Every structure is written in C-alpha cells, then in structure tokens.
Amino acid sequence: MAILFGSMPRPVGLGLAVMLGASLSLAVATTQATADTAVKAESAATVAAQRVKVYELLTKDGGYFYTASESEKNNAVTKYGWTVTQTPLYYLSPAPFDGGKPLYRLRYSKKTSYIVTGSVTERDKLVSSGNFRYEGVLGYAPGSTEAGGDVKVYRMSNNGRWRLAVEAHKNSILIKEPAWELNGPILFQFRQPN
Numbered sequence: 001m002a003i004l005f006g007s008m009p010r011p012v013g014l015g016l017a018v019m020l021g022a023s024l025s026l027a028v029a030t031t032q033a034t035a036d037t038a039v040k041a042e043s044a045a046t047v048a049a050q051r052v053k054v055y056e057l058l059t060k061d062g063g064y065f066y067t068a069s070e071s072e073k074n075n076a077v078t079k080y081g082w083t084v085t086q087t088p089l090y091y092l093s094p095a096p097f098d099g100g101k102p103l104y105r106l107r108y109s110k111k112t113s114y115i116v117t118g119s120v121t122e123r124d125k126l127v128s129s130g131n132f133r134y135e136g137v138l139g140y141a142p143g144s145t146e147a148g149g150d151v152k153v154y155r156m157s158n159n160g161r162w163r164l165a166v167e168a169h170k171n172s173i174l175i176k177e178p179a180w181e182l183n184g185p186i187l188f189q190f191r192q193p194n
Contacts, residue, residue, distance in 0.1 A: 050093060050094060050095070051091035051092065051093055051094075051190050051192075051193050051194060052068040052069070052091060052092060052093075052094050052139060053068065053070075053089075053090070053091055053193070054066060054067075054068050054089040054090065054091065054092055054138070054139065054164075054189065055067050055068070055073045055084055055089070056084070056085045056087045056089055056163065056164065057073065057076050057077070057082040057083060057084050057085065058082060058083050058085055059080070059082050059112040059113065060080065060081060060082065060112060061111040061112040061113060062111075062113075062161060063108065063111055063112050063113025063114060063160070063161050063162075064085075064113065064114060064161060064162060064163040064164075065082060065112075065114050066089075066105060066114060066116055066138055066164060067138070068092050068094065068138055068139040087163070087164075087165060087169060088166055088168075088169055089153075089164065089166065089189065090151050090166070090189040090190055090191050090192075091189055091190040091191070091192070091193055092138065092139030092140060092141050092189060092190070093139060093140040093141075093190075094139055094140070095140065096140050097140060097147075098147070099142060099143055099144060099146060099147025099148065100140035100141060100142060100143065100147060101118050101140065101141055101142075101143040101187055102118070102137045102138075102139075102140055102141075103116050103117070103118050103137065103138040103139055103140070103141050103186065103187065104116065104117050104118070104120075104123045104134065104136070104137060104138065105134075105135045105136060105137075105138045106123065106126055106127065106132040106133060106134050106135060107132065107133045107135055108131065108132055108160060109130070109131050109132065109133060110131065110160060111160060113160055113161050113162065114135075114162065115132065115155075115157075115162040116138055116155065116162070116164055116186065117155075117186070118141065118186045118187045141153070141186070141187035141188055141189060142187065142188040142189070142190065143187055143188070144188070145188065147188075148188075148190060149187065149188020149189065149190070150188065150189075150190065150191045151166050151167075151188060151189045151190070151191050152166065152167055152185050152187075152188055153165070153166060153185065153186045153187060153188060153189050154166075154167065154170045154182060154183070154184065154185050154186065155183040155184065155185075155186050156170065156173065156174070156180040156181060156182055156183060157180070157181050157183050158177075158179050158180045158181065159179070162183075163180075164186065166189070170182070
C-alpha cells in the first residue's frame with residue numbers, strides 16, 4: 001500500500017518511520033531547549049545574586065566619581081586623595097543578567113568629573129562631542145522592578161558635575177542645594193547585596 005505525496009508513491013511504513021523520527025527529534029529538541037532555558041534562568045539568577053556595592057567619591061575638582069570596585073575605590077582614595085561620600089547608593093550586578101541594563105561611566109575632559117548613563121545613544125553622543133572619554137560599564141542595573149530593582153536611581157547635573165542619588169536623597173539635594181538640576185531617572189539598584 002502506498003500513500004501519494006505529490007506525484008511520488010511512498011510506502012506507509014517509511015512515512016510512519018519518518019514521522020516518528022521527526023516527532024522524536026522534535027521531543028529531544030524541545031527537551032534540550034527547556035533545559036537550556038532553565039540553565040540560562042539559573043545562570044541569570046546567580047549573576048544577579050552576585051551584587052557589588054556602588055561607591056560615590058568626591059574628586060579634588062569637586063566632581064563625582066562612581067565605582068563598583070573596592071580596589072578602584074581604595075586606589076582613588078590613596079593615590080588621588082578623593083573622598084568617599086555618605087551618599088546612600090546600593091548594589092549592581094558585575095555581569096549581565098535577564099532584565100539588567102548596563103550603566104556606562106564617562107570622564108569629562110575639562111575637569112575630573114564623571115557622568116553615568118544607561119543610554120547607548122547618550123553615551124555615544126557624549127563621546128562624539130569630544131568632551132567625554134568612555135571608561136566602560138560601571139555595572140548592570142535592573143531595568144525595572146520586575147527585573148529585581150527596588151531602588152530608583154536619578155542623575156542630577158550642576159555646571160560640569162553629575163551625581164547619582166536614590167529618590168529620598170535626590171529630593172534632599174534638590175531642596176538644600178538648588179543649583180542641582182534633575183536630569184531624570186537612570187535605572188534601578190538592588191537594595192540588598194544578595
């Protein structure tokens with residue numbers, strides 16, 4: 001007995017074997033895809049669990065510097081004499097994770113001052129202006145509360161100086177130091193180290 005596909009006769013046994021083989025391949029592929037997704041989700045959760053503290057330092061020029069590296073912070077204090085501020089900042093992930101967005105750090109060329117942005121467009125525009133040098137990714141921040149962010153971070157500017165602040169501190173700065181201008185929210189941070 002033969003079933004016709006187009007104009008070529010094919011034995012039923014061969015058609016059944018082909019169908020069973022395709023079904024088995026599909027089941028294996030689906031199982032592998034599910035396992036890969038589970039590994040990626042676990043990996044993303046592990047990376048997000050590896051959080052690092054963000055530090056704000058005041059430079060000798062009165063600019064602000066941000067780092068999530070303990071050794072970079074210590075070097076800035078001992079080598080350059082910068083001081084760690086008491087600005088309440090929290091935690092970022094040192095590596096990409098699902099729902100995380102990179103925060104870019106750039107150095108202002110006219111004085112020792114730094115700006116942090118979560119926007120590739122802004123980063124590229126600042127670098128192409130010739131007034132900023134791109135220094136790399138500060139860390140990876142939750143892009144939303146769904147991605148684990150529990151503290152919204154804002155950026156402010158004041159005459160060639162930029163700083164970051166969580167909402168309560170941002171409001172305090174804007175009231176006590178009216179020369180600061182709110183640039184808007186950047187992203188989020190994790191409140192807890194893990």
